[in-house]
Amino acid sequence: MVSLSTKIGSLELKNPVMTASGTFGYGTEYSDFMDISRLGAIIVKGTTLNPRQGNPYPRMVETPSGMLNAVGLQNKGVDHFVDHIYPEVRKIRTSIIVNVSGSCIDDYVQTASIINTLDDIPAIELNISCPNVKQGGMAFGVNPDSAAQVVGAVRKVYDKTLIVKLSPNVTDITEIARAVEGAGADSISLINTLLGMAIDAGKRKPILSTITGGLSGPAVKPIALRMVWQTAKAVKIPVIGLGGICSATDAIEFLLAGASAVQIGTANFIDPSISGKVIDGIGEYLACHGFSSVRDIIGILDTD
Ligand SMILES: Cc1cc2nc3c(=O)[nH]c(=O)nc-3n(C[C@H](O)[C@H](O)[C@H](O)COP(=O)(O)O)c2cc1C
Numbered sequence: 221m222v223s224l225s226t227k228i229g230s231l232e233l234k235n236p237v238m239t240a241s242g243t244f245g246y247g248t249e250y251s252d253f254m255d256i257s258r259l260g261a262i263i264v265k266g267t268t269l270n271p272r273q274g275n276p277y278p279r280m281v282e283t284p285s286g287m288l289n290a291v292g293l294q295n296k297g298v299d300h301f302v303d304h305i306y307p308e309v310r311k312i313r314t315s316i317i318v319n320v321s322g323s324c325i326d327d328y329v330q331t332a333s334i335i336n337t338l339d340d341i342p343a344i345e346l347n348i349s350c351p352n353v354k355q356g357g358m359a360f361g362v363n364p365d366s367a368a369q370v371v372g373a374v375r376k377v378y379d380k381t382l383i384v385k386l387s388p389n390v391t392d393i394t395e396i397a398r399a400v401e402g403a404g405a406d407s408i409s410l411i412n413t414l415l416g417m418a419i420d421a422g423k424r425k426p427i428l429s430t431i432t433g434g435l436s437g438p439a440v441k442p443i444a445l446r447m448v449w450q451t452a453k454a455v456k457i458p459v460i461g462l463g464g465i466c467s468a469t470d471a472i473e474f475l476l477a478g479a480s481a482v483q484i485g486t487a488n489f490i491d492p493s494i495s496g497k498v499i500d501g502i503g504e505y506l507a508c509h510g511f512s513s514v515r516d517i518i519g520i521l522d523t524d
Contacts, residue, residue, distance in 0.1 A: 222506040223513040224499065226260070226480050228458050229381035229406030231342050233260035233315060233481060236514055237471065237499045240462050240485030241266055241319035241345060241385075242291065246305055247312055253492035257313040258499060260481060263345055264301075264309065266319045267335075269327045271297040275352060276429040281418045286437030286464070287486060288416050290352045290430040293321050298331045302338065310340035317383070321347040323355040325373050333377040342380055346371065346405075349387030349412035351434045361387035361412075364399035375404035383460065386410040386451075388440070393447045394454035401455045408451060409460035409483065411444045437486040438464040445477050452478025452519055466494065468501020475502075478519035 224235035238261040244250060247262040256262065274294025281288050295301075301318070309316045318335050322328035328346065335344055348367055350357035360370045371384055384400045386393065388411035397408055413434025418427040426432075444463025452459045461479030465471050466487040474482045487494045502514060511517055 222503055222511065223515075224503060226514055226518075228343070228383065228460065228481055231315060231381040235260040235499050236475065236479075236481035236502070237495050238263055238317070238460070238481060238483045239488060239495055240483040241347065243485040243488045246309055247316070248308060250488070250492050254496045258496055259314050260499075261315040261317050261343075262309070262312065263317045263319050263483065264305070265295055266293040266321045266347055266350065267295055267298050267301050267331060268293055268321050268323075269298055269331045271295065271300065278427060278429060279433070281427045281433070283416070283418060283435065284439065286435055286439035287489075288418055288428060288433035288435055289413070290428045290433035292352045292430070293350060293357075298334050302334060306338055306341070310338075315342050316340065317343045317345055319345045319347050319385070321350055321353070321357060323353070325370050328370055329373050329377055332374045336378050336380065343383055344378060344380070345383040345385050345409055346374060347385050347412070349385050349389075351387070351389060351413055351415045351432070352430060358387050358389060358412075361396065362390050364395050367396050368399040368403040371400045371403035371405050381406045383407040383409050385412055387412050388443055388447055388463075389415050394450050397451045397455050401457050405457060407458045407460060407480075408455060409462065410447055410451060411440065411463045414440055414443065436463070438466055440464045441470065445473060448474055448479050449477040449521070465498070466490070468498045468505060471498050471502060472505050472517070475514065475517050476519070476521040478521070480518055
């Protein structure tokens with residue numbers, strides 16, 4: 221028997237596999253495909269203070285080994301979450317983490333303090349990295365001072381596990397990671413999507429209504445792995461790795477690079493039961509290589 225449990229701040233997860241925000245709805249939509257209570261955690265859709273319509277269509281396009289999206293944080297707002305979604309998701313027997321976004325610091329603070337009152341939500345993931353909104357979003361995550369400001373303000377009102385999700389659209393990821401660690405983050409997740417673009421040559425027009433969008437899927441994995449490895453060496457808080465994970469082997473690569481847990485995003489659209497297969501595959505890898513716990517492989521990449 222191997223142990224798959226891992227820790228993110230004070231949050232103990234039964235295994236290191238979570239689903240990434242925006243790619244797994246509120247979890248319940250996937251219950252026909254797999255036993256969602258097997259997941260280490262479910263990170264629900266981006267939630268904002270007020271309802272958001274999202275961007276006009278088209279807002280998704282397939283690209284080589286990946287996809288571009290410009291959904292733009294469509295959701296019904298935090299009050300709707302509290303009244304209608306929370307009563308359902310709190311019944312799922314795994315950790316439910318809310319991904320929080322905002323247009324200004326006060327939006328983040330108000331949303332986080334409302335979620336703080338929900339007993340069965342043990343953590344939030346602060347999205348300071350969304351490339352698909354006009355105001356806020358990625359703007360906070362590409363500058364160390366503004367990243368620290370928003371994290372510091374949320375830390376004052378949020379007393380459970382605070383995960384901060386970083387943008388890969390920066391020159392030095394370690395500078396941002398250290399800034400959010402210094403401002404009180406309990407954990408860092410990375411990466412969000414990379415800013416990209418697709419063109420319809422026949423129409424001589426961009427494909428997405430927003431012109432640019434966020435690239436995800438296997439195409440981004442080498443960049444995500446590099447950033448997770450750099451970040452894990454730069455901070456003391458646990459790092460959660462994501463970006464292009466499609467198999468147990470992909471997930472194990474992130475753990476070896478220093479991630480304490482992983483998230484699965486775009487791969488859910490290809491195989492809605494992929495997360496269960498990744499959990500099983502990590503267990504098999506540990507048993508096969510003689511490790512008794514997943515914690516034994518975190519950051520053991522041999523670079524000599
Ligand atoms: C359709 C779609 C919607 C997304 N919505 C959110 C969101 O609301 N909040 C967030 O932090 N990230 C969001 N993301 C980013 C993913 O959570 C993840 O960081 C990114 O896709 C990289 O992982 P992947 O390559 O495994 O998909 C979204 C991604 C996609 C494809």
